[in-house]
Amino acid sequence: MSSAPKDPPWNVARLPRADGSTFLVTGGNAGIGYFAAEQLSATGATxxxxxxxxxxxxxAMASIRARVPGARVRAVRMDLADLATLRTAAESLAVDRLDAVVLNAGVALDDPPRRETGEGHELMFGTNHLGHFALTRWLMPLLSAAPAARVVTIGSFAAKSERLDLDDLQSRKDYRPKRAYARSKLAQMYFSLELDRRLRAAGSTVAGVLAHPGGALDSLTPSRPPVHVRTAGARLGAAPAALLVQGKDAGAWPAVRAVLDPAAPEGRMWEPRVFGLRGEPRCEPVWHHLTDTLVATRLWDASCDLTGVDPGSIPG
Structure with missing residues (x-):
């Protein structure tokens, strides 16, 4: 009797070396993005x-340097809500190649009113999805110059129970902030899978890889002052939640493995091991609704129209 394949050994505390590689983390100054950057810095990469x-x-850079001796870390200005600036942001990297980008940055609004970017897109959809969609287009030449680059997209467990309204991607008819956020993350997840399909079909050396952090709370996240400060009260109050979820340091583990692990299986994603909410990262099949390629294709076409670019138009 055959058994299901198991993930190869992986130690989140002893990551493989990546000397000579360059990784970009959007939103790397806070939250999961910060911890992904801190952990990737320990591999010797820039x-x-x-x-x-x-x-x-x-x-954030000062905090990383204080914890990772010899860390090679720098920053570029990048505003994903301003599509017109993203080509310049990509050029400002000033590198010959990019080995991975972690599409992590995002906006999450809890209350109305509905807000828009300068280009007139609903703020969360425009930043979280369209901004990363357009940025990937401008990064693709640098990614294609690497031997086996990754576009790692950070989804959200909140997207598991949502479905896209392809006739109202901008939430103009019915705006509910938490739902709009979850749908923006769902759009990112469809984008990751569709990007990977298109790159594979084009014979590109670049892969799209999907990850999500599970349940990641500030109150369970270790302090990194002044980036993040956890009070004793917050730590004690969150103790019961630690049975189900984790801090943002652990929430970064799936993204980091998506960058570093040689495996990039099609139609799967990296997620926390325990119910997809906490624990070390494992590779699992994507949720059933994410397998709908018709939705992914329609979203891709709409995103091309809204941004004026096509990330899949430059094969590696």
């Missing part, structure tokens, strides 16, 4: 933080 706020990026 890690670039994409951030809108220079002061926050400086704090």
């Amino acid at each position: 890690v670039v933080l994409g951030s809108r706020n220079r002061a926050k990026a400086e704090n």
